[in-house]
Amino acid sequence: MAKGGSRLGAGRPAYKVKGEQLQRIDVRVWARKGLLTGNRFFSWSWNRGGEPTGSIGVKVTPQSAVTLEYSLTYDGERRSISERVELIYKPCNFGGARPWFQCPRCARQVAVLYMRSGRFGCRHCQRVAYSSQSEDVMARTWREQRRIEEKIGEDWQRPKGMRQRTYERLMERLADCEQRREEAFCVAAQRLFFSL
Structure with a gap:
């Protein structure tokens, strides 16, 4: 059984900042x-809960780079920052080209850059993790069940237009989620019982 989680005694500690907490730019969206x-x-x-949390100005030089212009306040002093990020265009199999950012820190080819400590960089340079990487088995199975329920609805009835075989496969995955969750609960209960 894999270890993990951010609660007390859940395995590896959740010491990395989560990507969902930071401002990010995605070249695919642009x-x-x-x-x-x-x-x-x-x-x-960027907005969080309908409240603005930050903004940047972006100057585009076609086929080569973007310049990110923003200002930050440190110790009451406002500083303007201009950061150039190179664009890399990789050809696609069936024509055209797909843009990527070149990380300003390590030169990796990435789709998303995160702002941390006033600078943009890839998730490796910025030491950013995803929330799902700190989840335990119970949380992962609940998340998987929510995704399946989005496809079939909370009443678990086959939606109109969905093939019967697809519906049966999703129901099997739901049953598997419940079984894995029950097994994880039994293991946690045994651990708790024997630790007393």
Whole structure:
């Protein structure tokens, strides 16, 4: 059984900052919205719970780089920062090219850059983890069950238009989730019982 979790005594400690807590930029989103074409300047902002949490200005140099312009306040002093991030275009199998960021710290080819300590970088350089990496078996099975329920609905009835075989496969996965959760609960209960 794998160890992990962020609760007390759950295995490895959750010492990394989670990616869901940081400001991030995704080159795939910008490419889909057509923001990486032509010489242009646009602003990008973040919200959490409907409240604005930050924004940056982005200057695009087509086919080569983006310049991120933003300001931060340290010890009451406001500093303007301009950071250049190279763009790498990799050809796709059936034509066209897909853009990637080149991490300004380590030069890795990445799709997402995170802002931490006032600078952007890839998740390796910024020591960023995903929340799911700290989950235990119970939390993972609950998350998987939520995903399946989004497909079939909470009443667990076959949606109109879904093939019977697909529905049966999803129901098997649901039963598997419940079984894994019960096994994890039994193991945790045994550990607790024998530790007394």
